Amino acid sequence: MQIPEILAPAGDFQAFVAAVENGADAVYIGGKVLSARAFAGNFDEDEMAKAVEYAHLRGVRVYVTVNILVDNSEITDAVSYVKTLYDLGVDGLIIQDLGLAFVIHQVLPRMNLHGSTQMIIHNGEGARFIQEMDFKRVVLARELSLEDIAQINKETSLEMEIFVHGALCISYSGQCLMSSLIGGRSGNRGKCAQPCRMTYTLVDEKGQPATDEKIGDHLLSPRDLNTLEILPEICQTGVRSLKLEGRMKRPEYVATVVRIYREALDRYKDDPEHFEVNTQELKELTQIFNRDFTHGYLLGHSGRDLMSYQRPNNRGTRIGRIDEIQNQGQMATIKLDEGIRIGDGLEIWVTKGGRQGFVVDQIISNGRSLRSAAPGEKVSINITGQPRVGDRVFKTHDVKLIETAQNSYLYPQKLIGVKFHLTAHLGKPIHILATDEEGYQGRFTSEYIVEKAMKRPADEESVKKQLNRLGGTAFYLKELLLDLDEGVMLPASELNNARRHVIDLIKQQKLERYAYPPVPNREVMDKFHQLIPAKKESRIRKSELSVRVGSLEGAKAAVEAGADRIYLSGENFQSQPKLTMEQMKDIAQYSRQKGCEVVFALPSIFHPQERSAMYRMIERVGSLPINAMLVNNMGGIQALKESGWDRRIYTDLGLNVFNDFSIDVLREKGIDLITLSLELNFAQIEKMNLGPGKIECLVHGSLPMMINQYCALGSILGGKEGTKACSRPCQGKSFGLKDRMNLIFPVEVDQFCRMHLYNPKELSMLAHADKFLQLGIDSLRIEAQRYSPSAVLQVTQIYRQVIDAASSHLMQHLDLENLEKTLAKMTNAGFTKGHYYRGVI
Known part of the structure; x- marks a missing residue:
């Protein structure tokens, strides 16, 4: 049975460490340029080198997103940038632009290319197209079902990668021009302003509301993807990589989501027949961030069950409703559905006026102040704003969950154990053999000749003290074997020098396994310039x-x-x-x-x-x-x-x-x-x-703005929900989505029930x-x-x-x-x- 990798997002170095420390097999990151998350922190060259070394020493792969459209003026710089990534030994590039992919393969044929989801590969034919261009992997469109994915896997030898958790785009990726045409911020350039998360009203051909049903105003805002409970079915499709979305998310989010998917996937690997997801895992995924959850399209087209109509941002976890308001509106009594602690962040969904957030600094039960309270308890807590009895209360920040996540990357524990074997005999050099957990070895023989100690002879404690000085490295002393003559002198400087030497040798070997064959910069640029026509063709002609x-x-x-x-x-x-x-x-x-x-x-x-x-x-x-x-x-x-x-x-x-x-x-x-x-x-x-x-x-x-597998007409007017079929209200009628500026975006539905949105x-x-x-x-x-x-x-x-x-x-x-x-x-x-x-x- 093939177990796929867990591929984690990282928008900055802290998130990167969080991903590695919590069990990611691979991490995808973006540079300061050519990345489809232009507003993430992203990595400059030094940070990229640091991240690649951190991951490779720990056996974790690094993929870099170069997944935007590139114009002619940027190609030369793009080639230079890709050559830098090649020299750093990144394990793959995630590419959208066909032309850039062609150039990279010509000048650096050993570089691994992954077809971005922006390429909209959604069938075996598309996969074979990019396979012929020597791509190694395809990130499939999010709109595919498990059956679709399994079928594509049968038709191609490409590695398949799919998104399994995080935010969803409502449009087929790479086919959305909504942000671009409205405000000039192109999703194909990594600058999407997410106008789909704004408010819209479904209207008929006369511009009047098409329904009286109160479902919410965010008609193009999907829920977040969560596939933890269907991991076995996903693994059985043959996918090679489970991708977690979130390069714009904070490190705590990355740490929590990676940890939970790692533990679940390991359980499935160990005992696939009895795989289960525990309630606590689902609660923690809900708590760290959610717009409510969906399986996306993996189990079929679910209609309105895909959507978060009422809210386009984090919901948190519901902890209950306000039963009573006290102390002139400063305290509220709640019977808890979930536990709370001092320091948690709460949000009240008030009847009027939106939502009000605050931090818990008082919990009172039966006249006693508490540090925490459990589910089922009735407590009074401090509140702000003007909520009413019956208003719902949500926990949007769990202080304990955040602390656990922060500890994982602030105090990294994923270190490599090294066994040292030191030999020191009078009149002979010091010899050290160091072996790490994978069998990589470093040897050192000193120029120093061992002498008799005049005052403090070497012993196990003194040798261990020097060889264990591995702070700031990826290693720790796991075992020490000594073969010493009695009473010998082993200077600390010699031991320190030996330790550094053998660790550097092991480190070098571990990194070399990821390196591509060296290619001179001049050779790369010469090949690139040969691809450029010597002269631009004149094209004045009748159109x-x-x-x-x-x-x-x-x-x-x-x-x-x-x-x-x-x-x-x-x-x-x-x-x-x-x-x-x-x-x-x-x-x-x-x-x-x-x-x-x-x-x-x-x-x-x-x-x-x-x-x-x-x-x-x-x-x-x-x-x-x-x-x-x-x-x-x-x-x-x-x-x-x-x-x-x-x-x-x-x-x-x-x-x-x-x-x-x-x-x-x-x-x-x-x-x-x-x-x-x-x-x-x-x-x-x-x-x-x-x-x-x-x-x-x-x-x-x-102008076409979007192509959507989701259909607002079928979901809102046609009753499409779960397995319930749509009544096809689109037949012979015209509809649109009206925005806050009273502009109406025309909507059309094709024979495949896909929705097309126009400017x-x-x-x-x-x-x-x-x-x-x-x-x-x-x-x-x-x-x-x-x-x-x-x-x-x-x-x-x-x-x-x-x-x-x-x-x-x-x-x-x-x-x-x-x-x-x-x-x-x-x-x-x-x-x-x-x-x-x-x-x-």
Whole structure:
């Protein structure tokens, strides 16, 4: 039976020590740059070296997150940074950016690469795609079930890593632009502002509340993941690594969660048939931090059971309700559900006014002051604010639990025992052999020749005193064997020198087992520079116009209005009529007659359980006169290759193409048209060497913000809860999520019951169409899947007119102001220029 590693988070060195000391097999950390937790403490080079040595001496692996998108201007520094990590001997890099991964493999092929969860690998095809790029491990998407994970494990030799505890993103990671588009803080750059944790109201197409049910206001805020009770089922999937989330968490959190998972996993290893989780472990996990708990998607889609609608932050542990308020509102009587102590932090969920926190400094029972009180006792405690009888009280800080956690990293105990064997005979050198617990040895023979002692001859106590001076190292003296002539003199300086020498030898050997083969810096940079084209290609050309549509009428409108290419979406939004195969055939034939290319867009997501439906879709589309497929993830590319698709393949936004090398990777995979990331600005695009193939940019329409396995409509309106099925309230209706600023984020649900969230403000780059042409962009796209046929017609006509004028250098003759006013009449929330001018770096 294979027992997976426990992989712990660390945002600073104290958290790192906490992880190691409490039993982590591996720790993942971020540097000061290129990390998807930009606001964690993170590690500079010296701290990184210190952490790697601390871990490796104790047999613990270190993985470093380099898991953000990297633009062309950062690649050189990224290579230099990765070379530093290589020299430090880090055990693996967690990577999101395809281009950076390609470069690293070319210049440092021995470096172990792990595919970040930001890569959205959620099927065997995606795993095989990155395996072909020589990744060693994949961090699977959080949305997978145990059955999905087991299936992917059967289909690839990649190591699999999954999240098992901590905060959950509501969106598929790497596919969320919500923080980016709202406030410029990109999750793909490690700066997510978590707007999903804010308050929202579910509204209908008229902007009115869609339900009267009082479930809470945090409609996109998931509970925290907790899988302690299903560890056996997880282990049986074949995963190699159990990842604990929390690089933004304090060391006490890391210490507590790692300790509990370590002890539970060890029990399972020792006696899998009788594995149980004890109540105290669950209480401590709840106490250290929780938004309430969930198994996520591991046991299936649980609907509203996934969500923390009422509260987006730590709940703590409920200790009871206020029975009585005394002493002019300064004391409250509570019958305790859980024990409390002086120094604990409590929080009252008051009937009005939110929540009030305070520290316990008085506990009174039957007139006596207590230091602590047990569950079941009725006590009076100090309070603050204006609570009422019946208000709930929660413990958010357990002083004893925190003290236990702090002791684990402030006073580390994970040391390496060393056995010393010292020989000292008159007239001969001192000889020491030191052996650690793994058998690593250090030998030392002194230049000093042993003499007879004049005053204080050496004995076991004096020798042990010197050899035991190992403070500040990872070692301790476990055993001492002496072979001494009687009455010899052994100077302390000689013993100290011998001790340092043998310990350094053992330390060196223990660290060498993690080292990569040395590679000179010059060789690395020479290889890197050979990957860079000598000259940027000139790309001034006429641009095509693409339009994504969702209906037969919309498709014909786009063709009539002058589109060069239409995308037929494989994701059928339930608010719209479904595109049938007959309709797609009609569109394909009609478009071909008009000289317009027809492309089918595969669904953005397909789990292993949906594979057969996906391949049937590919086969059926292949029977139509359709020129190409548009794919939104690496699994889609691989699926087309493995299905024998012999026509063109285009890539969509989900591939997050952010630099030249990502383009090169996709071109080597046979991709004919590549859509650039929505988070690139004009200045970045201008510096890119776009190469010979086609490049597309979005210029107008509804911008996708999220793809969610969770559906707010099904959970809130459709009764989706636990194993209860959804009543499908999305059929033929439109909904949105209204925020505190009264902006409504449109919501669409596809045929797989996945929720797509859109930006309230639509993208419009009409006045800047000529800029795209100047940059050599081959294709400009309108996202019109959610548009009516009349809107598709009008928008396409306007962009056709402007693109033609720009291609002929006649933009100055257009009445752009009037054309923009016409477009503005089609949207309620107004327009945005996205990131084309502001960017995310």
